[in-house]
Each structure stands twice: as structure tokens, then as C-alpha cells.
Amino acid sequence: MNNVGKNRKTLLLYFLRGSKRYFIISVIFAMLVSVLDLINPKIISFAVDCVLSKKKQKVPEFAVNLLSEINEKFIVFEGDAYYFNSEYFGSRLYLIAGLIATVAFLAVLCRYFFKQFNARGEGKLVQRMRNLLYEHIIHLPVSWHNANQTGDIIQRSTSDVETIRNFVAEQLTNLIRVVVLIILSVIFMAGINVPLTFVAIILVPVIILYSLFFHNKIAASFQKVDTMEGRLSAMVQENLTGVRVVRAFGREAYEKKRFEQSNEKYMNTWIHLMKLLSAFWATSDFVSGLQVLLIASFGAVFCVKGTLSPGDYIAFISYNAMLTWPVRMLGRVISDMSKAGISIDRIRYIMNSKVEEDAENALKGDDAPMNQDIVFDNVSFEFDRVEKNAEGEAVVVSVKKHDEQAEVLKNVSFTIPAGKTVGILGGTGSGKSTLVHLLDRLFDLTEDEGKITIGGKDIRRINRKWLRENIGIVLQEPYLFSGTLAENIAITQKEQKMDRVKAAAKIASLDEAVEKFGKGYETYVGERGVTLSGGQKQRTAIAQTVIRNTPIMIFDDSLSAVDAETDVKIRKALEEKAKGTTTIIIAHRISTLMNADKIIVLENGRVAEEGTHDELLQKKGIYNKVFNLQHAV
Known part of the structure; x- marks a missing residue:
């Protein structure tokens, strides 16, 4: 400005x-x-x-x-x-x-x-x-x-x-x-x-x-x-x-x-x-x-x-x-x-108010390939504090205390291999969503809060637009715009091609529900998707991400509102679709994560456990306890 x-x-x-x-x-x-x-x-x-x-x-x-x-x-x-x-x-x-x-x-x-x-x-x-x-x-x-x-x-x-x-x-x-x-x-x-x-x-x-x-x-x-x-x-x-x-x-x-x-x-x-x-x-x-x-x-x-x-x-x-x-x-x-x-x-x-700014000569294109290993290196993070000025306006204060009580994440380190599927499990407030928000640069780490790299490149050096174009993320709370179902699914596309819209809807297990709508894909969803159920909104959000064909896909507890049968159908379709795609799945249900190549368990902002489904069961730790509770239910 x-x-x-x-x-x-x-x-x-x-x-x-x-x-x-x-x-x-x-x-x-x-x-x-x-x-x-x-x-x-x-x-x-x-x-x-x-x-x-x-x-x-x-x-x-x-x-x-x-x-x-x-x-x-x-x-x-x-x-x-x-x-x-x-x-x-x-x-x-x-x-x-x-x-x-x-x-x-x-x-x-x-x-x-x-x-x-x-x-x-x-x-x-x-x-x-x-x-x-x-x-x-x-x-x-x-x-x-x-x-x-x-x-x-x-x-x-x-x-x-x-x-x-x-x-x-x-x-x-x-x-x-x-x-x-x-x-x-x-x-x-x-x-x-x-x-x-x-x-x-x-x-x-x-x-x-x-x-x-x-x-x-x-x-x-x-x-x-x-x-x-x-x-x-x-x-x-x-x-x-x-x-x-x-x-x-x-x-x-x-x-x-x-x-x-x-x-x-x-x-x-x-x-x-x-x-x-x-x-x-x-x-x-x-x-x-x-x-x-x-x-x-x-x-x-x-x-x-x-x-x-x-x-x-x-x-x-x-x-x-x-x-x-x-x-x-x-x-x-x-x-x-x-x-x-x-x-x-x-x-x-x-x-x-300061807008998001990229670093000078920010990397993009061939200088920042996205189909690479993702590394969280000693990441600690706390949110900016907010204060009110004399006029009662909110002012974001960037000075951080760096104490354990204020930190959402504490010394988190792990690697997500390129083309693999990684599941993240943790209780409420453990920092699961914060991890993916940091990866998508919705929030930025300061220099002393560790770093996140893709292919060895610090994401703070990568052009934000390029980064977000290559990361498909289904947020925990799906947001739909006023318009038709087709318009919402193809919202990131320059052209609304119905064959791609229908293919994405099928992967998201939304196609059968759409057939029951009077106007099909031309059904008006209302503000924030008010005419759809919670599960339909989540599946629409999944279709929005799938249609983008990004090298990195993130699902932030995006199957919580669907039944177990639909959950299985979507996961199978995604596994087929996401071959060669780096996939991060955040969930509370172990059944959603158990087929992942690696599962990371977070507790109080720290990595408590890490391994495959079988390895974590053998450790008799948090994962095993959650599995037994859910299995008993």
C-alpha cells in the first residue's frame, strides 16, 4: 500500500x-x-x-x-x-x-x-x-x-x-x-x-x-x-x-x-x-x-x-x-x-492493517515443486495476541511470550513422505488443525518457532498463491457459498465442466444424494449451504478439493458428519484417486486412519506417538487406548 x-x-x-x-x-x-x-x-x-x-x-x-x-x-x-x-x-x-x-x-x-x-x-x-x-x-x-x-x-x-x-x-x-x-x-x-x-x-x-x-x-x-x-x-x-x-x-x-x-x-x-x-x-x-x-x-x-x-x-x-x-x-x-x-x-x-506478504523473490513453479517430502522441524507455535486500541478496535500484537501455556504446538517434528498418506489423531485442542493451517500458511511461524519444509524449501520462502494452489484442504467447518451445487463444487475452476463436477461428486459419495434433488446439480444450496445436511456439506467440500487435483490433499476431520458406511466408501474412492498424492487425514475415528502409511498421535501440542496402525497398537499407548474404547463401542 x-x-x-x-x-x-x-x-x-x-x-x-x-x-x-x-x-x-x-x-x-x-x-x-x-x-x-x-x-x-x-x-x-x-x-x-x-x-x-x-x-x-x-x-x-x-x-x-x-x-x-x-x-x-x-x-x-x-x-x-x-x-x-x-x-x-x-x-x-x-x-x-x-x-x-x-x-x-x-x-x-x-x-x-x-x-x-x-x-x-x-x-x-x-x-x-x-x-x-x-x-x-x-x-x-x-x-x-x-x-x-x-x-x-x-x-x-x-x-x-x-x-x-x-x-x-x-x-x-x-x-x-x-x-x-x-x-x-x-x-x-x-x-x-x-x-x-x-x-x-x-x-x-x-x-x-x-x-x-x-x-x-x-x-x-x-x-x-x-x-x-x-x-x-x-x-x-x-x-x-x-x-x-x-x-x-x-x-x-x-x-x-x-x-x-x-x-x-x-x-x-x-x-x-x-x-x-x-x-x-x-x-x-x-x-x-x-x-x-x-x-x-x-x-x-x-x-x-x-x-x-x-x-x-x-x-x-x-x-x-x-x-x-x-x-x-x-x-x-x-x-x-x-x-x-x-x-x-x-x-x-x-x-x-498489514496484508499477507511473500518473501522477496518467493519461490514458485519449478523452483518449488510440491510433490516432495513435507518436514515439520521442531515446530512450536502460539497465536498472536489481540488487544484493543483507544477507539476500541482490535489490534493484532505479534509479540509472543513463548511459554508452554501459551503454545499450541511444542517442538513438533515429523516427516510426511511424498505420495504417502499420513493420519493425525489427537484430542480436542491438541493442535491437529493448527498443523495443517501452518502448512497452508493461514498462520506463519516466526523465525524462532521452527520451520516447515517441502522438498527442503522453507514454506516461508514459497509464494503463498503457488503454495495454496497446490494444497487442497477440506476444512473442519465446510463453508458453501450461495449458489448451485455445481457452482460450489467447481468454485476453484475457471470453467464449470459437468463431467469433472460429477466425477468429483462420485468420489465424495455425493452423487446418489444429488440424484434425489429435484434440480440435481443445479439445486440452490442457500447461504452457507443451509439447505444441505451436515454430511452433504462435508461431502460437497470434499468434492471441491478432489476436483482440484492438487499434489497435496488435507482432510481436517472432514468425515465426522457422515455415517460409517459412507465413510468407508469415500475412503476407498479417495485411496484410488489419491495414488501418488501426499494426503493428510485428521480424524477422531481410528477406522478412518488405520490404513494410513503413518499415523501421528498428538497430545497437548506434542507428538506423543508415531507409527503404523499395527505398530501403535503394540505400543499400548494413547492410540491403543483410543482404539480399544472405539472398538468396545
């Missing part, structure tokens, strides 16, 4: 690549709208004073030649100067009306192009933000995902992206227009009456300073609201994912109460924020109203004294309205900046 998220500005500019030019063009059109909006009050002032009041209005020197070329009757020469011909314009008010309409039409046209380019920039910005966020999230390590709530990540990737979109497209692009309007309004007002202009701008610094003060005051409130909204989203996601567990244990009332309590806290925090915002806008309205009152009062006095004409008074009131709106808008931009800043920080937390 090249440190793109080191601060808010850097990250925002990084996201704006590709959309910046659209926003720049839209701002140019917005500025043109501002200029055009300032012209019509001047035309109305001219109509009131020159045409209706017959007040002489001098023609600026730069406009004399232009107006005389258009129509010499527009101006008259009196004394030593040129003046607008009030009689001519007075009898032709349609010219003034046409000029006002032309300026208004040009303003509408510029507004149209402003909206068009702004919408394009907005679309490009959101598309880039979502793409970059998604790409970054899927490359973050498993430890990061374990430490963070899914609902909160979704909240940051949707709601916070929307907040930034709203700020950039609707507030930031208007900011320049606001500044231009303020400057030009003051210039035009000063051209009419300097003392009255001073009265108009005297309260502007008060509004701006109050807005800045308010911006600092509510930043923490916005942070709290966003954090609580993220927790609320995480709770909803968690309950929707585990809805069957909630129902099975009759926890509906408990979960409802827990959600209501969290929702009430969020609501109270939101109401507190709204109270602050209401106070800000009420105060802003009062100050703006006070300013209008001052202008109206002093303007009337100047009109009575004759230092301000009726037309100029009308124009000044219009310019004051144009000044008041941008000043209040500036306050809104500043207050919205608070919320956008918090959202950028929340997204920056994701973008600053």
Missing part, C-alpha cells in the same frame, strides 16, 4: 485517483454557476434604478465600445460620459427580461454539467473505494479476521464509504463554490455600499469561529455513534449467521433483549449527537437572522438618507442572502467534516 493511509489526507487522495478530474471539472462549473447567480441581482438593480426610477447610470469604460457595436441606442452621451439609455430600455423591458432569462438559462446549463461531472466522479470514487477495500480485506491474515467482528467490517465498508462519498461529492465540491460566493458577494456588496458591507460581514467571523468550535466538540460524538453502529451491525450479522443455534437453544428472548439494550445505547448516543447538531443549527439560524435584521435596518436608513438607491438596496439584500447561505454552508461543511474524518479513520484502520 506504500503507506497510503498514513493520514486522512493521504488516504483520501489515494481514493480520489481516477475521479479527481471529474470533481475538478464539476467545481469549475459550480464556480460558473456562482458567477452567473451574482449577475441577475445587478440586472434587477439596473431595471429598478435606471428604467423605473429614471436614475442615470454611467456605463463602464470597458463596455462602451461593446454596447455601441451591439446597438448604439443602448447608450447616450451626456456631458463627458456615456450613460445607459433609460428611455430606450424602459420601452423595451423584454430586453431586460430576456437578459435575465439568458443568464438564468446559462446558470441552469452549468448546474446540469456540474451535476453530471460530479455524479461521474462520485461513482468512480465509490467504485475505487469499494474495490480497494475489498481487495485489501481478502488479503488480510486470518488472525486479523479472527480479531475483528464481521459486522463491524461490513459497517466500515458500506456506511463509512457512503459517508465519505457524501462528504466529497456533496460537501467538499461545494466548498470552493462557497468560498467563491463569499468573496464575490463581498466584492459586489462593497461596490454598492462599503459601510453596509461592513455591517453585513461583521458577524461572519462569529459564525465561522463557532462552526470550528462546534467541529471540535462533536468529533468524539461522531466517533462514538459510528463505533456503536458497527457493534450493532456485528450483532445483527452474528445472529443472522447463527439463527439456527439461537432457535435450537431457545435464545430468542435473550438475544432480543441483548439487541434492544445495544440498540437503546446507540439511540441515546444518536439523540445526544442530534441535540448538539440542533443547538448548532439553531444558534446559526439566530446569528444569520440577526445579520439579515441588521442589513434591513441599516439599508433602510441609507435609503432614507439617499446614499443607497432602491435598486441597489434590492441587489444588496440579494447579495446578502448569497453571503448568508455560503457562510452557513461553510458551517455545515465543517460539521460534516467531523463525521467524514471519523469515517476515514475507520477505513484507514482497515487499509493500514
